[in-house]
Amino acid sequence: MTDTTLNHDINHDAHHDEHPRLLKNPLKWAARWVFTTNHKDIGTLYLWLALIMFFVGGAMAMIIRAELFQPGARIVDPELFNQMTTLHGLIMVFGVVMPAMTGLANWQIPMMIGAPDMALPRLNNWSFWILPFAFAILISTLFMSGPAPDFGWTFYAPLSTVYGPPSTDFMVVSIHLLGLSSILGAINIIATIINLRAPGMTWMRMPMFVWTWLITAFLLLAVMPVLAGCVTMVLADRHFGTSFFNPAGGGDPILFQHLFWFFGHPEVYILILPAFGVVSEVIPTFSRKRLFGYHFMVYATVAIAAVSFIVWAHHMFTTGMPIAGELFFMYLTMLVAVPTGVKVFNWVTTMFRGSITFETPMLFALGFLVMFTIGGFSGVMLSLAPADYQYQDTYFVVAHFHYVLVPGSIFGIMAAVYYWLPKWTGHMYNETLGKLHFWLSAIFLNVTFFPMHFLGLAGMPRRIPDYALQFADFNQIASIGAFIFGLSQIIFLVVIVRCILKGKPAGDKPWDGAEGLEWDLPSPPPYHTWMTPPSPALIIDREAEAG
Amino acid sequence: MKVLKTISKLLLSIAVMLISASAWASEIKDARYNMPSGVTSVSREVYGLHMAAFWICVAIGVVVFGVMFYSLIMHRRSRHPEPAKFHQHVWLEITWAVIPLIILIVIAIPATMVLFKMDDTRNSDIVIKVTGYQWKWRYEYLNQGISFFSNLSTPMSQRMNLEPKGPHYLQEVDNPLVVPVGEKIRFLVTANDVIHSWWVPDFGIKQDAIPGFIHEAWAVVDKPGVYRGQCAELCGAGHGFMPIVVVAVSKEDFAKWVTKMTQGKVNAATMLPNKAWTKSELMQKGRQIYKENCAACHQTEGNGLKPLYPALAQDHVVLGPAADEIKLVLTGRPGTPMQDFSNFTDEEIASVVTYTRSSFGNNAHDIVQPADVAQIRKSLGLPEHT
Numbered sequence: 001m002t003d004t005t006l007n008h009d010i011n012h013d014a015h016h017d018e019h020p021r022l023l024k025n026p027l028k029w030a031a032r033w034v035f036t037t038n039h040k041d042i043g044t045l046y047l048w049l050a051l052i053m054f055f056v057g058g059a060m061a062m063i064i065r066a067e068l069f070q071p072g073a074r075i076v077d078p079e080l081f082n083q084m085t086t087l088h089g090l091i092m093v094f095g096v097v098m099p100a101m102t103g104l105a106n107w108q109i110p111m112m113i114g115a116p117d118m119a120l121p122r123l124n125n126w127s128f129w130i131l132p133f134a135f136a137i138l139i140s141t142l143f144m145s146g147p148a149p150d151f152g153w154t155f156y157a158p159l160s161t162v163y164g165p166p167s168t169d170f171m172v173v174s175i176h177l178l179g180l181s182s183i184l185g186a187i188n189i190i191a192t193i194i195n196l197r198a199p200g201m202t203w204m205r206m207p208m209f210v211w212t213w214l215i216t217a218f219l220l221l222a223v224m225p226v227l228a229g230c231v232t233m234v235l236a237d238r239h240f241g242t243s244f245f246n247p248a249g250g251g252d253p254i255l256f257q258h259l260f261w262f263f264g265h266p267e268v269y270i271l272i273l274p275a276f277g278v279v280s281e282v283i284p285t286f287s288r289k290r291l292f293g294y295h296f297m298v299y300a301t302v303a304i305a306a307v308s309f310i311v312w313a314h315h316m317f318t319t320g321m322p323i324a325g326e327l328f329f330m331y332l333t334m335l336v337a338v339p340t341g342v343k344v345f346n347w348v349t350t351m352f353r354g355s356i357t358f359e360t361p362m363l364f365a366l367g368f369l370v371m372f373t374i375g376g377f378s379g380v381m382l383s384l385a386p387a388d389y390q391y392q393d394t395y396f397v398v399a400h401f402h403y404v405l406v407p408g409s410i411f412g413i414m415a416a417v418y419y420w421l422p423k424w425t426g427h428m429y430n431e432t433l434g435k436l437h438f439w440l441s442a443i444f445l446n447v448t449f450f451p452m453h454f455l456g457l458a459g460m461p462r463r464i465p466d467y468a469l470q471f472a473d474f475n476q477i478a479s480i481g482a483f484i485f486g487l488s489q490i491i492f493l494v495v496i497v498r499c500i501l502k503g504k505p506a507g508d509k510p511w512d513g514a515e516g517l518e519w520d521l522p523s524p525p526p527y528h529t530w531m532t533p534p535s536p537a538l539i540i541d542r543e544a545e546a547g
Numbered sequence: 548m549k550v551l552k553t554i555s556k557l558l559l560s561i562a563v564m565l566i567s568a569s570a571w572a573s574e575i576k577d578a579r580y581n582m583p584s585g586v587t588s589v590s591r592e593v594y595g596l597h598m599a600a601f602w603i604c605v606a607i608g609v610v611v612f613g614v615m616f617y618s619l620i621m622h623r624r625s626r627h628p629e630p631a632k633f634h635q636h637v638w639l640e641i642t643w644a645v646i647p648l649i650i651l652i653v654i655a656i657p658a659t660m661v662l663f664k665m666d667d668t669r670n671s672d673i674v675i676k677v678t679g680y681q682w683k684w685r686y687e688y689l690n691q692g693i694s695f696f697s698n699l700s701t702p703m704s705q706r707m708n709l710e711p712k713g714p715h716y717l718q719e720v721d722n723p724l725v726v727p728v729g730e731k732i733r734f735l736v737t738a739n740d741v742i743h744s745w746w747v748p749d750f751g752i753k754q755d756a757i758p759g760f761i762h763e764a765w766a767v768v769d770k771p772g773v774y775r776g777q778c779a780e781l782c783g784a785g786h787g788f789m790p791i792v793v794v795a796v797s798k799e800d801f802a803k804w805v806t807k808m809t810q811g812k813v814n815a816a817t818m819l820p821n822k823a824w825t826k827s828e829l830m831q832k833g834r835q836i837y838k839e840n841c842a843a844c845h846q847t848e849g850n851g852l853k854p855l856y857p858a859l860a861q862d863h864v865v866l867g868p869a870a871d872e873i874k875l876v877l878t879g880r881p882g883t884p885m886q887d888f889s890n891f892t893d894e895e896i897a898s899v900v901t902y903t904r905s906s907f908g909n910n911a912h913d914i915v916q917p918a919d920v921a922q923i924r925k926s927l928g929l930p931e932h933t
């Protein structure tokens with residue numbers, strides 16, 4: 001396989017693959033990572049950052065669940081509890097899912113579309129290296145004399161403006177940096193996909209992962225500036241005497257929520273669409289059958305993205321919106337179920353009459369499919385405005401968004417890592433450990449999050465550090481589930497490190513059912529790939545019958 | 548096999564933990580695991596909608612997961628080594644887009660009707676204004692002239708696990724909202740500082756309380772009883788500690804309650820204005836008022852919560868002239884969480900000021916009399932309130 005596809009230019013560049021070693025030459029080693037403009041290096045940096053932040057944000061979740069293990073004040077005071085919920089949310093959204101998805105995009109998009117690198121390599125370096133500084137600023141708030149941000153990741157005014165602790169300003173700066181990084185990354189992805197596709201890689205031949213990321217990048221470009229405006233207005237209200245969100249000066253606290261959710265709702269699709277792309281790669285591979293309804297999968301993704309801009313106020317049904325507004329946002333929100341349903345039905349039909357095996361990436365993709373659908377069901381229930389009056393701001397909502405984010409986005413990322421790790425490293429991961437990781441994660445995330453549906457319905461509000469006694473049993477179950485789920489993630493780290501250090505050689509195409517240009521490259525791929533475009537014959541013609 | 552063994556061991560240990568947890572939980576009698584159907588027509592319709600949506604989701608789930616697990620079992624490689632080649636079908640795509648659309652329209656119709664019903668606040672019999680504060684609720688019966696604060700009454704010792712927790716731990720208050728059954732109550736919901744949310748699950752009401760804006764909700768309660776809820780919008784460190792308790796009583800009992808509440812006020816106004824209070828009377832009353840109205844921010848021991856809520860212990864205003872402290876309490880401090888307490892009576896303010904000046908290690912040794920407060924109130928141009 002290798003010899004047919006590996007072209008001479010790559011062999012020529014082989015000396016690039018001799019990288020400085022950390023122990024032999026630490027300065028050169030650091031310089032390589034700091035100044036790199038290589039999409040594979042930058043992808044690796046993004047993925048490691050996401051993994052580190054996953055454990056940081058996860059540790060905060062453990063503190064939250066430990067406090068809620070039993071009723072009564074236990075290990076943290078209510079103030080610190082609020083700081084933990086705030087930072088857990090911000091870190092998981094901005095520090096884990098978004099960088100991990102961008103890391104996957106960096107590694108995969110050039111290899112999948114037959115491009116030599118990202119279109120804007122220096123910008124790529126910059127958009128990554130903003131992130132460690134942004135998170136250093138965000139996490140530094142924990143060590144300041146006042147409290148860290150303590151108003152939830154949604155930082156509603158006036159709790160974050162008039163009543164926000166001084167550290168709020170650091171959070172504002174951090175969010176600005178994160179937004180900048182995301183916008184630069186999105187520009188780069190759009191430029192790459194539009195300009196650097198290999199000859200023959202037409203729009204309707206692009207892998208689903210590339211399609212979902214292209215659409216995600218447009219969403220990022222559209223909504224991150226809105227968030228930037230929103231946090232700037234928070235800063236102005238706090239320090240420059242403005243009253244955007246302060247009724248005493250003619251402002252409106254609800255304006256904040258409109259701005260935030262105009263960003264926030266497309267943001268949830270930013271977090272999930274690339275995972276849709278991953279699953280659309282993994283399920284066909286392990287079903288040994290083409291993705292069913294490729295065209296409709298693309299249209300459905302575009303439809304979801306388009307509708308995501310006009311449903312934001314479903315987060316605000318209880319704020320006293322006029323009934324016309326409530327009906328508008330209710331109907332449109334319900335409509336999201338149609339394209340999302342189309343996607344789920346297509347994945348299921350892809351497996352139907354396939355020839356299925358259950359390697360770790362497939363297990364994570366199946367976990368995604370089952371549990372994301374459960375999160376979708378509770379999403380439909382939440383869209384019903386009258387019922388939402390009872391669900392809003394309860395643990396039912398916590399259960400819902402953790403079902404779409406943990407077995408949704410996070411499982412999507414894990415499926416991707418297990419799927420492409422052999423390609424990236426050239427080594428096979430340990431399948432037994434991978435499966436153990438999957439089963440522990442899948443079982444205990446359900447033990448953690450499923451009881452939260454009951455808690456919410458029975459009347460437990462979210463973001464409370466202590467609760468009435470009738471909520472005690474399910475909280476205890478959820479906490480036990482969370483501890484084991486959290487500990488299981490150490491297996492993930494072990495699998496990755498073992499794979500890098502001493503995995504068995506994986507071969508260029510470890511999955512016999514896989515299709516796509518990345519599998520035509522050696523494993524690990526050379527530092528520079530597709531310096532000359534792949535032969536158009538290698539590109540899958542999705543119109544033709546699968547062969 | 549090794550993996551299976553490990554998993555089964557883990558499952559066993561979890562089961563043991565869960566059994567011990569549930570043995571502890573069995574002490575709780577009133578555990579509910581679903582949305583309550585409640586005691587208003589709206590809450591019952593919302594419950595019906597919730598259950599309908601739930602069963603529709605279950606039905607769709609059975610079909611989708613049924614096909615999925617059928618494929619996973621029947622079309623695994625060991626059973627089905629040769630995969631089929633089909634990969635598109637336009638009519639199938641259109642069908643599975645249209646069927647969910649029809650199902651959604653079917654649920655949207657009742658949802659729309661319930662929403663219109665919830666929105667109709669006309670023809671109410673009683674109007675109650677609900678104001679959220681950090682971290683308590685204030686209820687004002689606009690036509691009856693009754694107004695009071697409602698604070699969490701669970702003692703700190705229970706929260707700190709020093710005493711066994713009561714049956715209504717964190718869901719009990721000193722002054723519950725009292726409403727009559729069978730009458731249409733219109734709630735006007737607002738907030739004084741940050742956004743709160745007034746939620747009584749049994750009424751099907753959750754209305755965000757937003758500073759500067761008033762929103763409406765309504766209920767006709769069918770059944771006398773005690774209904775409990777909580778603040779549903781994160782409002783700071785005390786968010787989990789501002790419950791809502793509504794006592795629904797018969798119309799006759801409600802009328803009696805209104806009489807009692809309004810008469811007590813008349814008595815206070817006619818009997819007390821010129822009485823000189825002793826320090827111990829003021830301290831005792833002040834301690835109570837402080838606990839109910841000030842301690843949420845300034846803390847029981849007067850230590851405050853930095854940086855927003857200053858300590859009163861060794862505070863320069865509290866240690867300064869009494870007149871300054873009275874002025875601050877009457878006017879509040881705009882732009883900070885310190886609200887104005889001018890709605891409190893002269894003797895309430897006198898006693899709480901006296902209390903703060905001689906507690907938490909502060910030793911002003913002075914006594915503030917209601918007459919002093921009345922005088923300052925006058926000098927500030929505020930209406931009398933005895």
